[in-house]
Amino acid sequence: MTDIKRQIVDSVPQEGFFGHPKGLFTLFFTEFWERFSYYGMRAILVYYMYYKVSQGGLGLDESTALAIMSIYGSLVYMSGIIGGWLADRIFGTSKAIFYGGILIMFGHIILSIPGSIAMFYVSMVLIVLGTGLLKPNVSSVVGEIYSPEDLRRDAGFSIFYMGINLGGFLAPLIVGTIGMKQNNFHFGFLIAAVGMFIGLLVFxxxxxxxxxxxxxxxxNPLSPSEKKKVYTYIGFGIVFLAVLIAVAIPLGFLTFDTFIALVGILGILIPTMYFVVMYRSPKTSTIERSRLIAYIPLFITSVMFWAIQEQGSTILANYADKRTQLNFAGIELSPAWFQSLNPLFIIILAPVFAWGWVKLGARQPSVPTKFSLGLLFAGLSFLVILLPAYFGGSHSLVNPLWLVLSYFIIVLGELCLSPVGLSVTTKLAPVAFSAQTMSLWFLSNAAAQAINAQIVKFYNPDTEMLYFGVIGGVAIVLSIVLFMISGRIQGYMRGVR
Structure with missing residues (x-):
């Protein structure tokens, strides 16, 4: 371990939070409250956009609201690249977490104030930038408080991950219950702002x-000369962008549709550039190039998986609101509550999957096979949700248990793919590009949601069965193809399992 890493670990009290470093308490509750604010806001955001003004919403067209949700999700993951770079080169991860939390809190505060559509977009920009600063960097600090040889390290990340899912589970229940009441969206957003404030306070x-x-x-701090160049470029970039927007909007060149198309292009172009640069770099060895080739089909599978999974906050959220019987067993359900199902099932099932992989040991499926299983479950989750329309028609309200089953199946897929993807990314990454490859993994989600922004407009009650059937069917076909070539992919991984 380098001297600086040893100094950091030695400066952290190593006992104090369930037998872990005391710093885990700070990071656990900072992330818990940040996720509470994020998922609380997200649970009601799409409804706020398309509910009528008389109901406290913005009155946007439903397809537009669904596209905005996807674009927002894509930009959140893209902004993580900027947040990581700023932390590594300018002000460190601790300040990045603080600045990010401030931006998120103010974004939620603006949402909590009834205003114009312009203020809504301002709040989205603040939350996107803030999440990009906070989210990747708080995870990095978790890694810093443990020495590489510390056997508590994996367990510490598991505890931290539990904080994420606890926040994600509770937020839709609380914010969804309060925020979905008549003309109450802004109070729900205020609760999300308070959640972020508590997280900042803890930190x-x-x-x-x-x-x-x-x-x-x-x-990796910038030198004084580099700082001058970078600040100059950033300043010119901001001015150029502002002028471009000011000219393009009045002339009709920059419309909502062109912006969606632009994000869609960036969602595919940025990861493609990452692959090309890493593959062509002289710092990448022959074995590492082979592993990068193996990573490409895994990345494409991840994009397809997240394209389905992330529709839980768009298409399935709309389905819960418009197509689901919300008076069930004498209980009046809020459509926002269904978004608590994903983190709830992860909390319950993650230990089971972890135990299962350990129990199987060397007999467990290979990484490509696990990815194919993840995509198979994703496809099945969409085929399941088209069955109510097949049996009862596309205009009758359906039993909420169908939606519960769909969320359950997608979580089975997530647990086959997501933690495995994080692990294999660190193993297949070229040494010279280890941090960038982790950013590339998160870009698979950005690409997925950028694609979603293009396709959600095709969803409506009349196309419901076709929509779920085509996407679910394509996912299943791709999962079968991946399974069939998994042996070849494993060969390109050059010893990595």
Whole structure:
């Protein structure tokens, strides 16, 4: 371990939170409240956009609202690249977390104030930038508080991951219950803002005693000459972008449709550029190039999987609101509550899957096979949700248990693909591009949601069966193809399992 890493670990009290470093308490609750605010806001955001003004919403067209949700999700993951770079080169991860939390909180505060569509877009920009600063960097600090040889490290990340899912589980129940009441969206967004404020409070008040030097050291700081160049480029870039937008909008060149198309192009272009640069780099060895080739079909599979999974906050959220019987067993359900199902099932099933893989040991499926299983479950989750329309028609309300089953099946797929994907990304990454390859993994979600922004407009009650059937069918076909070539992919992985 380098001296600086040793200094960081030595500065962190190593006992104090369930036998883990005290810093895990700070990071657990910071992330818990950030996820509470994020998923609470997201649980009601699409409804806020397309509900009528008389119901407290913005009155947008439904397909437009669904596209905005997808674009928002895509930009959140893209912004993580910027947040990681700023932390590594300019102000460190601790400040990135703080600045990010401030931006997120103000974004939610703006949402909580009744206003114009322009203010709504301002709030989205703040939340996108804030999440890009906070989300990747808080995870990085978790890694800093443990030494590489510390056997508690994996368990610490598991505890941290539980904080994410607890926040994601509780938020739709609380914010969804309050925010979905008549003309109450803005109070729901205010609760999300308060959640982020509590997270910031926890971080600021406990970081000095609990985190020591973790997050305070800039990994690869810019030199004074580099700073001058970078700040100049950033300044010119902002001015150029502002002028471009100011000219393009009045002339009709920059419309909502062209913006969706632009994000869609970036969602595919950015990861493609990552692959090309890493593959062609002289720093990448022959074995590493082979592993990059193996990573390409896994990346494409991940894009297809997340394209289905992320529709839980768009198409399935709309389905819960418009197509689901919300008076069930004497209980009046909120459509926002269904978004608690994903984190709930992960909390229940993640330990089961972890135990299962360990139990199977060397007999467990290969990485490509696990990915094919993940995509198979994703496809099945969409085929399941078209069955109510097949049996009862596309205009009758359906039993909410169909929606519960769909969420359950997609979680089975997520647990086959998501944690495995994180692990194999670190194994297949070229040494010179280890951090960028992790960013590439998260870009698969950005690409997926950029694609979703193009396709959600095809969803309506009349096309419901075709929509779910085509996407679900394509996913299943791709999963079978991946399974058939999994042996060849494994060969390109050159010893990585």
């Amino acid at each position: 600021v008040l406990t970081k000095k005693n609990n985190l020591g030097l973790a997050g305070t050291i800039v990994a």
